[in-house]
Every structure is written in C-alpha cells, then in structure tokens.
Amino acid sequence: MSKKVIIPAVLALSVAFGTTNVTTFAAPTGESTLLYKADGLSKQEVVKNFLQSQIALEASEKVRAAGGEQFKIISEEADRTTGTYHVRTIEQYKGIPIYGSGQAVALDANNNVYASFGEVTQTLGLSVIPTEASISQEDALATAKESIESKIGAVKNYDGIDAELTIYPYEGQYHLTYLVKASTSLPEPGYFHYFVDATSGEVINSFNAIHEADALASTPITGRGLDALGKMQTFSATKDAATGKNLLHGTIVSGSNTVGINTYDARRMGETGFILLSALLGFTGFEVETNTNFFADPAAVSAHTNSVKVNDYYQKIHKRNSLDDKGMTLVSTVHIGSKWNNAAWNGKQMLYGDGDGVQFSSLAGSMDVAGHEMTHGVITNTADLIYENESGAINESLADIFGVLSEMHSKGLSSPADWEIGEAVYTPYIDGDGGLRSLSNPRTKALHPAYGLRDNVYPDNYQDRYLGELDNGGVHINSSINNKAAYLISEGGEHYGVNVTGITRSKTEKIYYRALTLYLTPSSGFAEMRQAAIQAATDLYPDRNGAPSQETQTVMAAYDAVGVTGE
C-alpha cells in the first residue's frame, strides 16, 4: 500500500529532473486521501509522474537512462457515477512486461490522484536484466508442451497456446523468460503457465491456473428443453442453414449489445472426435443438435440457460457487456470427462463435468457454479489476480461472491437468501446439507485433516488461514475468509466479538464489483482487498463531515471481524 502523501505536480516533476525537495502534507482523515496534485498536466502524465515519484530517485533515473519507461498504461476508464477516472498500468523493463506487476490509479474530477493500488518495484533501475533471448519462442513452446504432456498425457489439440517474452521476478531475481500459457480440455482441462528461461531454456516455475475451470446464413429460433434439475426452459438457439438441424447457438440482446452463447458436448470421449470437428468448431466439442425445437440434453440446457442468467446479472447490475466487457461469446462444454466432479474456466470457456452421481450430480445444473466460473472470466479481464496464495484466494472468493449474488439476483428477492455454493448439485442423495462451501458460515463445511486446519473446517478468520502448498496455496480454502467478510457486509452480524451492520446485497455487490474492476491488481492479497473495498465504498457512499459513511464503516468492521485489519 502506498504512503498517503500529497505531492504537488511541480515538485514531482522536479523529482524527475534531479531535485530531491519533495513536500509531504498531512493526510486528511479517513482511509481514503488525496495523494498527488495534478494542475495542468494530462491524466496520463499525472499517473506516470505520480508512479515515478514513488520510486527512489537513483533507481528512477537509472530506468530512464537505461532507455525505457517503467510504467505502461494498459487501460483507462471514466466513471460517470462519480466523475472519477481510472488508469491501470503495468511495469516493464526496456519494453518487456514484468510478470504480476500492476497498479490501479484513480483521479478525481480535477485530475488529482486520490487513490493508488499495487506495489511499485523499487529496484528495477538498479538491476541488470538480460533482454536478448537466446532460445526461440518455438523452443519454449516445445519445452512447455513436453512437460504438460508428461503430466496429463498426449494433447492432440490445444484450445490455445502462446509464448510471450516476460520478465519474471522469482526468488529475489529477475529472469528473462517466455511465459507460455496453454489451455486444454482433453485429456484433462488445464490452464498451464510455464516460465521458460529465455537464456538457458530451463523451466524456472510452472503452475496450472485452471479455474475450476460461418459463412452460412442461420436463423434464430426458440429452443425448449428440460434442464438438469428437471425444469422446462425456453432459450435462444439457431437453425443451421447447411444441415437444417437446430443447434445450441443463442444470442442475448440487451440494448445495443449482443452476446453469443454457444454450448457444446464433449461426449465424455477421447481426442478422436475433437480432431475431426476441431477445424469447424474451434476445439470446443460436438454440436448439441436436434431436428425439432426440443433439446434433449439436460446438462447442455442448464449450461446454456445458466450462462444467459449470469450474463443478464452482469449486464443489468453492473452494466458489463459479457465477460470481457466487449461482448465476447460465452462458450460452454458439458459432459467433460467421465464422472468428473468439477466445473472449470480454462482461460477461454466454461467446462462442466457430469459428477459421479454421489458427490455431485451434473455440475451444469447449479447456477451459482456457472456464476463462479464466469466470474473467473471477468477477473481475467480486470484485476487478473494471480492464481496462487493470497491473490488466488481473493480470486476464488470473488468467484464465490458473484456466484451466489448472481444466483440470488436471478431468483429474486422473494426467494430465501442463499449463501451456499452448489447446493443444487451437491450430494444428490443427501437432502438439506447445503453446498460444497458456505459463505455465511464457512466453518460448517469439513476439510480433510491433511490440511491441518483448526477443527478441520474452512477458516473464517485470517489467523486460521492455511499456509501450506496444497491447492495452489489454499486458494479454495482461504477464500472463505473473504467470503465471510462479504457475507457480513451484506447481512451483518457479530463475528469474534465484532458487530457488523449489514448494508444489503445490492450495496455489497456494487462495492465488490468496483473494487474488482477499478482497484485490485494481480498481486493483491487480503490487505489490499480490504483497502480496495473501503475505497470502493467511500467512492459510492462518500464521507460526510469528515466521517466515513455507514457503508464504509461496515466494510471496515467486516474486515476487522475476519482478522484483516488496516496496516
């Protein structure tokens, strides 16, 4: 977290030219304060000068001398609700991006910096990092493929694979690497990340970030079919001009936005079918076809209609145009693998298993699971939280939070509140045992003793967090700590002696969406999540007479209650 100081722009500019006379002023009250005064400069100059001013002079001069700017603007967004302007940056070294770096800087209506999230690297200018690769991109791709296939078996078709030159900070050193990202569906869903040293060809680190995970004219039709829960649904589908068959290719129209929804069937089978149809279908699976308007595959009907519902939620509540906010087509594939007890986002699309019928029934049947997986798609396109350790737990938690909130929105206010994940498909032979995770009371769900958690249940405060290496550093475990905070913000309650006044679901989802899209960065952990939520609450529900609003106080109290305190 940056220090809260106001640096007049004139002084900040002189920093760049070698003067060390930087003035700091006392910060106003509250956790949100003005950081940097703008006058006269463009928004982009203000942001870059502000970030530059956060680096010690010697290092900052060296970066310039080395012939590059440390900060690169990657997105800009004006927020009409608050008249504020939001800029995301990443760090680079001689034009090569630094993995996991990122800042989110917020400007007020006068272009002053009032908030900044994301660590600024101090040592970049003092480091000597190789920038010339001695192995080729093809070599890096081959190395990654070999390792992936030694783990999951031969991959006949990658859903996507690319290698990008990236500087990777690892164990106290900067490495010039090719970051290889590979998406797979068969033989196993995966979203592999490989850091291949571009000077030696050695794999420095790797992880699987699977987020459980035509020219011809066609006519839109209305399809019908029973979903995985036995409910009749109607939905948008297509009559294919070439074959005369009806397919699960729909469109959602909202104002001037149109989003495609395509649902496919992996038919639980091996690679052969995929190879045949890959050229036509882009490796997503077989078409779900029918000669009538009736679609007879309940898992496919559920995946199709649930992705419409989740998209409606993001569109109506958050004014978001699909997962990338640019109208990308929503692709789902059902019947992945045999009795697979999971659902996933593989970096490109949703994947649903059929479940083994005991632990899970068809996972496509649960709308909150669709909301969870699709939120991973939103996160990839916004804060891009790294999928391990604390940032991974925040990533998982936001997927759960928007999973349950999208489901509750869809069911409407007359339905009972539901803060469980996956209850519609979890343990079909056991009634009333809720879902696989609970946001309202994480401690009601057991965890394998191998994790060594207190009472062998999911944690509901920071002190009980999991610090081992399983589950990418506990991403599906420690998420519960933030889940509980979100629940308390919405519904209120006493937790470890802290009283929290609930502020409703509607305000809670606005705060988390704003934190996710404007303030969280790839490396954000629990402390940054707290600060981002406080900032979002303060933007939406401003301080009065120097005192934080009820909404902001509630956010602070909820994070206090789960043991994530300020500083």
Ligand code: L5Q
């Ligand atoms: C998980 C998504 C869900 N999957 N995957 C462990 O592995 C572990 C948990 C999950 F929607 F199916 F739940 O959350």
Ligand code: ZN
């Ligand atoms: Zn997930």
Ligand code: CA
């Ligand atoms: Ca639920």
Ligand code: CA
């Ligand atoms: Ca059950």
